[in-house]
Amino acid sequence: MDLPSIRLENVSVRYDDRAVLRDVSISLDEQRIGVIGANGAGKSTLSRLLNGLVLPTDGAVHVGGLNTRQHSKQIRREVGFVFQNPANQIIMPIVSDDIAFGLKNLSLPKSERQQRVAETLDELNISHLADRESHTLSGGEQQMVALASVLAMRPRTIVFDEPTTMLDLRNRLALQHEIAKLSQRAIVVTHDLEILEDFERVLVITDGTIAFDGDPAEAIAHYRQWSHA
Numbered sequence: 022m023d024l025p026s027i028r029l030e031n032v033s034v035r036y037d038d039r040a041v042l043r044d045v046s047i048s049l050d051e052q053r054i055g056v057i058g059a060n061g062a063g064k065s066t067l068s069r070l071l072n073g074l075v076l077p078t079d080g081a082v083h084v085g086g087l088n089t090r091q092h093s094k095q096i097r098r099e100v101g102f103v104f105q106n107p108a109n110q111i112i113m114p115i116v117s118d119d120i121a122f123g124l125k126n127l128s129l130p131k132s133e134r135q136q137r138v139a140e141t142l143d144e145l146n147i148s149h150l151a152d153r154e155s156h157t158l159s160g161g162e163q164q165m166v167a168l169a170s171v172l173a174m175r176p177r178t179i180v181f182d183e184p185t186t187m188l189d190l191r192n193r194l195a196l197q198h199e200i201a202k203l204s205q206r207a208i209v210v211t212h213d214l215e216i217l218e219d220f221e222r223v224l225v226i227t228d229g230t231i232a233f234d235g236d237p238a239e240a241i242a243h244y245r246q247w248s249h250a
């Protein structure tokens with residue numbers, strides 16, 4: 022799969038004059054990229070810049086050459102976002118309808134929508150949830166359904182914001198396996214350092230800047246050292 026480059030150019034984000042990201046410039050080209058760092062460091066803000074959920078106060082973000090400021094609709098299709106709290110993402114009362122919901126905007130025929138829903142549920146081993154009422158799902162089940170609704174759209178990049186917080190060991194391993202076999206790019210913000218083992222690149226965010234950018238073992242060592250300091 023041809024993966025569009027994501028570029029941040031001198032990006033700063035401020036909320037009420039408080040700098041949350043400061044002059045960040047990076048190009049994200051790898052297929053598996055982790056983002057780690059302390060609470061409040063700016064990780065979610067960074068991840069939300071990648072599909073235009075947050076716009077830079079200064080600087081620019083480009084996805085495959087398109088600026089998130091001007092091309093939000095195309096970029097949302099290109100970069101899917103799995104929220105930390107799946108309740109923010111689940112809209113429809115029945116699981117299979119929820120997964121089909123986003124597909125309606127892609128103008129796919131009904132038969133193809135149904136097929137994609139079934140395939141995605143099967144891929145995540147959650148076919149048994151298809152007819153469940155969304156509000157009766159456990160937290161972990163909701164997290165898997167939220168992931169399914171993004172996967173079904175087949176974006177070429179998927180951003181995960183702390184995807185394992187509600188998962189038991191089995192679902193955590195299932196998610197890890199799912200991320201490993203994605204043909205898409207995965208960018209994962211997490212405090213769960215183990216899931217980053219096979220990633221190509223990990224960014225350590227400290228106080229709104231990229232304090233380390235490299236392979237997972239070195240990045241985790243850097244983060245541990247910083248946390249003990």
Ligand SMILES: Nc1ncnc2c1ncn2[C@@H]1O[C@H](COP(=O)(O)OP(=O)(O)OP(=O)(O)O)[C@@H](O)[C@H]1O
Pocket residue numbers: 036041058059060061062063064065066067
């Ligand atoms: N919409 C907003 N308005 C005001 N402040 C915000 C907003 N979003 C985030 N912040 C602040 O920006 C800082 C960075 O937040 P962010 O969510 O990016 O951190 P994080 O590294 O993902 O943290 P955590 O690990 O706790 O989830 C925090 O101090 C947060 O309170």
